[in-house]
Amino acid sequence: xxxxxxxxxxxxxxxxxxxxxxxxxxxxxxxxxxxxxxxxxxxxxxxxxxxxxxxxxxxxxxxxxxxxxxxxxxxxxxxxxxxxxxxxxxxxxxxxxxxxxxxxxxxxxxxxxxxxxxxxxxxxxxxxxxxxxxxxxxxxxxxxxxxxxxxxxxxxxxxxxxxxxxxxxxxxxxxxxxxxxxxxxxxxxxxxxxxxxxxxxxxxxxxxxxxxxxxxxxxxxxxxxxxxxxxxxxxxxxxxxxxxxxxxxxxxxxxxxxxxxxxxxxxxxxxxxxxxxxxxxxxxxxxxxxxxxxxxxxxxxxxxxxxxxxxxxxxxxxxxxxxxxxxx
Numbered sequence: 001x002x003x004x005x006x007x008x009x010x011x012x013x014x015x016x017x018x019x020x021x022x023x024x025x026x027x028x029x030x031x032x033x034x035x036x037x038x039x040x041x042x043x044x045x046x047x048x049x050x051x052x053x054x055x056x057x058x059x060x061x062x063x064x065x066x067x068x069x070x071x072x073x074x075x076x077x078x079x080x081x082x083x084x085x086x087x088x089x090x091x092x093x094x095x096x097x098x099x100x101x102x103x104x105x106x107x108x109x110x111x112x113x114x115x116x117x118x119x120x121x122x123x124x125x126x127x128x129x130x131x132x133x134x135x136x137x138x139x140x141x142x143x144x145x146x147x148x149x150x151x152x153x154x155x156x157x158x159x160x161x162x163x164x165x166x167x168x169x170x171x172x173x174x175x176x177x178x179x180x181x182x183x184x185x186x187x188x189x190x191x192x193x194x195x196x197x198x199x200x201x202x203x204x205x206x207x208x209x210x211x212x213x214x215x216x217x218x219x220x221x222x223x224x225x226x227x228x229x230x231x232x233x234x235x236x237x238x239x240x241x242x243x244x245x246x247x248x249x250x251x252x253x254x255x256x257x258x259x260x261x262x263x264x265x266x267x268x269x270x271x272x273x274x275x276x277x278x279x280x281x282x283x284x285x286x287x288x289x290x291x292x293x294x295x296x297x298x299x300x301x302x303x304x305x306x307x308x309x310x311x312x313x314x315x316x317x318x319x320x321x322x323x324x325x326x327x328x
């Protein structure tokens with residue numbers, strides 16, 4: 001049931017602005033909905049960035065700047081106006097979003113200069129949010145280098161100077177080898193448990209115990225709060241062993257890889273949809289992103305305390321931008 005029609009009416013009204021008079025009556029509803037779906041799919045990267053930035057909890061404002069009724073061409077309007085909370089102050093900035101899988105992004109001089117002209121008009125920093133694969137970087141556009149007539153930015157340079165951690169708190173985390181979900185199961189069948197390997201076949205078992213573990217032992221209810229989603233983010237291996245009629249099955253976190261904190265959000269949404277490609281980011285934002293029972297960074301500190309997370313890395317850029325130097 002639709003509870004707030006305005007959530008749908010206003011975006012659809014904007015879609016209709018370019019359709020004149022009686023032409024609206026001649027639109028085929030099915031074709032219209034398919035067109036809207038294609039447009040929204042094209043905006044998916046923008047909405048994904050917005051969802052991640054908002055979910056990490058260090059933005060007090062994130063709004064799209066997409067309703068441009070007229071422009072002479074001198075100004076290019078970036079995708080978002082963002083107010084980030086950093087070191088006790090609010091920092092307004094403009095963000096242009098791109099999803100590009102190659103290792104180099106190329107912009108024409110006119111395109112870059114039009115965006116910079118808009119940013120200069122408002123006296124705001126201009127940043128690029130670049131998604132490559134599943135990794136997001138956020139970098140000031142001053143890192144673009146002119147090559148003949150166009151401007152180039154390599155993903156390596158963007159990654160080295162990313163501000164996703166500095167501005168939004170998207171830290172890197174590594175899990176411990178001992179972080180796992182452990183199930184203790186008692187087999188109910190009347191068989192010879194002295195054999196080393198159970199014969200192939202179907203068995204009935206009763207789960208007698210289930211819980212999360214870290215490198216300091218089993219986690220209690222308070223310690224486990226929200227860490228289930230951390231495990232879902234990194235679970236990649238399983239193990240199984242048996243002593244007589246008691247079998248233990250473990251779901252183990254990947255401990256040799258690094259994850260972004262924002263991967264916890266992705267894991268929650270993937271869990272619900274079953275497929276990364278089916279996530280409707282705009283719909284998720286409108287209905288409210290799934291939160292945690294406690295503050296995100298408080299949960300991360302608890303994960304360190306109980307031995308679920310081994311390392312937390314806060315990335316700083318190689319070159320600190322001017323607009324952040326006073327808080328460096």
